[in-house]
Amino acid sequence: MENKRYYGIDIGGTTVKVGLFEGEKLLDKWSVPTVTADGGRQIIPDIAASLRGPAAGAALAVPGAVLPDGTVNRCVNLGWGVCRPTDEFTALTGIPCKVLNDANAAALGEQRLGGGKGFESVLFVALGTGVGAGVVLDGRLRVGARGTAGELGHLCWDPADTTAQCTCGHIGCLEQYCSATGIVRLASQAGVTGMICKQVMDAAAAGDKRLEAVVDKACDILGWGIASACAIVDPEAVVLGGGVALAGEYLRLKVQDAFEKYAFHACLGTEIHLATLGSDAGMIGTALYAMD
Amino acid sequence: MENKRYYGIDIGGTTVKVGLFEGEKLLDKWSVPTVTADGGRQIIPDIAASLRGPAAGAALAVPGAVLPDGTVNRCVNLGWGVCRPTDEFTALTGIPCKVLNDANAAALGEQRLGGGKGFESVLFVALGTGVGAGVVLDGRLRVGARGTAGELGHLCWDPADTTAQCTCGHIGCLEQYCSATGIVRLASQAGVTGMICKQVMDAAAAGDKRLEAVVDKACDILGWGIASACAIVDPEAVVLGGGVALAGEYLRLKVQDAFEKYAFHACLGTEIHLATLGSDAGMIGTALYAMD
Numbered sequence: 001m002e003n004k005r006y007y008g009i010d011i012g013g014t015t016v017k018v019g020l021f022e023g024e025k026l027l028d029k030w031s032v033p034t035v036t037a038d039g040g041r042q043i044i045p046d047i048a049a050s051l052r053g054p055a056a057g058a059a060l061a062v063p064g065a066v067l068p069d070g071t072v073n074r075c076v077n078l079g080w081g082v083c084r085p086t087d088e089f090t091a092l093t094g095i096p097c098k099v100l101n102d103a104n105a106a107a108l109g110e111q112r113l114g115g116g117k118g119f120e121s122v123l124f125v126a127l128g129t130g131v132g133a134g135v136v137l138d139g140r141l142r143v144g145a146r147g148t149a150g151e152l153g154h155l156c157w158d159p160a161d162t163t164a165q166c167t168c169g170h171i172g173c174l175e176q177y178c179s180a181t182g183i184v185r186l187a188s189q190a191g192v193t194g195m196i197c198k199q200v201m202d203a204a205a206a207g208d209k210r211l212e213a214v215v216d217k218a219c220d221i222l223g224w225g226i227a228s229a230c231a232i233v234d235p236e237a238v239v240l241g242g243g244v245a246l247a248g249e250y251l252r253l254k255v256q257d258a259f260e261k262y263a264f265h266a267c268l269g270t271e272i273h274l275a276t277l278g279s280d281a282g283m284i285g286t287a288l289y290a291m292d
Numbered sequence: 293m294e295n296k297r298y299y300g301i302d303i304g305g306t307t308v309k310v311g312l313f314e315g316e317k318l319l320d321k322w323s324v325p326t327v328t329a330d331g332g333r334q335i336i337p338d339i340a341a342s343l344r345g346p347a348a349g350a351a352l353a354v355p356g357a358v359l360p361d362g363t364v365n366r367c368v369n370l371g372w373g374v375c376r377p378t379d380e381f382t383a384l385t386g387i388p389c390k391v392l393n394d395a396n397a398a399a400l401g402e403q404r405l406g407g408g409k410g411f412e413s414v415l416f417v418a419l420g421t422g423v424g425a426g427v428v429l430d431g432r433l434r435v436g437a438r439g440t441a442g443e444l445g446h447l448c449w450d451p452a453d454t455t456a457q458c459t460c461g462h463i464g465c466l467e468q469y470c471s472a473t474g475i476v477r478l479a480s481q482a483g484v485t486g487m488i489c490k491q492v493m494d495a496a497a498a499g500d501k502r503l504e505a506v507v508d509k510a511c512d513i514l515g516w517g518i519a520s521a522c523a524i525v526d527p528e529a530v531v532l533g534g535g536v537a538l539a540g541e542y543l544r545l546k547v548q549d550a551f552e553k554y555a556f557h558a559c560l561g562t563e564i565h566l567a568t569l570g571s572d573a574g575m576i577g578t579a580l581y582a583m584d
Contacts, residue, residue, distance in 0.1 A: 232444065
């Protein structure tokens with residue numbers, strides 16, 4: 001039986017989520033604290049020591065760029081520079097291992113088993129501290145020539161908005177408006193400080209006009225970005241995930257309206273759904289990627 | 293031998309280009325005038341009557357939207373509404389037939405045998421009366437769920453620029469600045485009227501500062517659009533084709549500069565090349581599509 005078993009391992013900045021799967025069936029799951037001290041060198045040994053039996057394969061999801069050859073090109077939140085964690089994992093466990101970006105992993109999970117189930121092509125948008133995305137076309141995750149496909153957060157909305165300085169070095173990137181951090185920044189520009197994103201969303205939904213204008217601006221720009229991505233890849237459906245998407249239908253309807261404002265007419269039928277797998281999306285998608 | 297032969301048929305608004313291929317080898321080519329009168333009903337019979345012997349397959353490239361099931365959804369330049377030209381073609385000739393959009397056909401031709409040769413993933417940009425594009429990923433043309441992948445021309449650059457009213461119904465679409473028509477429009481805004489696009493490009497290249505500013509603006513916006521598309525699909529290379537790209541290196545270098553200004557850092561290695569197949573790109577790509 002163990003030769004049909006796969007580990008899906010989602011490495012976050014504070015916790016590693018590990019799932020043991022047989023096909024799409026989750027047999028067992030647990031978590032391991034992420035020890036980022038000392039360049040994160042304990043992370044892979046800690047994961048290896050936690051495993052519960054042999055498996056035919058495994059995959060790691062990491063919060064950073066992954067090149068097509070499996071080289072991880074910096075994960076600031078883990079303390080990692082350029083490294084090959086799959087080699088270390090296989091050396092310790094004997095289990096063949098792949099690696100992918102965490103937003104890409106969540107995209108695959110949501111497309112196969114979550115908000116995008118039933119669609120062969122899905123744009124998944126992860127609205128968290130930043131804005132990540134993943135592109136599934138013709139049933140396969142498409143990570144791009146340099147592993148950077150789906151960088152929706154770095155579409156340039158306004159190259160003249162010097163208040164929106166992005167960590168990537170550019171000005172006016174979408175994630176400076178539409179991420180949790182971006183929404184808090186817009187609220188602050190509107191004179192409301194000291195709130196986290198959820199409080200901004202809740203107050204807006206409860207009728208605070210000033211904060212609703214903030215959320216409307218964020219959703220307008222997100223709808224523009226999704227319309228732009230759909231003009232390029234034309235997926236059947238878009239799935240909204242990440243912490244900001246926990247605002248649910250309130251967010252989805254505003255994004256849908258903005259999408260329809262900007263979308264090329266032939267893309268208007270694109271369905272926009274909410275993610276359904278929550279914080280397990282990455283772990284599930286990672287296991288599916290291991291099996292692919 | 294004829295069971296290895298394929299027709300590539302590129303239907304333009306004034307001329308149909310027909311090529312007879314054996315694999316990638318062009319055996320013969322000719323053209324047929326496009327008779328658009330009477331709803332373009334003579335176009336397919338004229339093509340069928342021009343064929344030079346049997347073949348294993350054929351494909352048609354058309355200047356309009358093509359749904360994944362092969363339905364053509366309006367080709368204004370041909371006089372066609374919603375129709376299925378492949379059914380008519382096969383009924384007249386007995387040859388199995390596919391259909392695709394003309395920019396997509398040129399994308400496939402340039403990726404396999406032209407400016408994108410050697411790359412498995414290419415974004416092809418056709419700079420003509422409008423701006424079309426095609427996306428080849430992992431060696432296959434990706435036309436999208438509704439056949440509208442690669443609508444680079446309808447990325448929204450400036451939703452507030454009411455001088456840039458697009459035929460699609462939106463405001464500020466990229467093709468209102470970067471197509472031949474768009475460049476002539478920008479020249480007119482700069483006070484230079486009565487020139488065609490080639491004259492604007494030539495005068496700018498010869499040192500006319502006012503027109504060089506026009507070309508710089510067009511290239512800045514095109515570089516932004518290409519950077520946006522690369523952030524979503526991350527191709528190995530971009531190929532610039534269509535009439536405007538006949539300006540050659542003068543155009544390519546300006547687009548490269550603008551791309552580097554806007555591109556996400558991990559995409560900076562993306563190569564930008566000029567198309568090499570000229571006006572045969574669509575016919576060649578159409579034949580390759582017939583063989584796929």
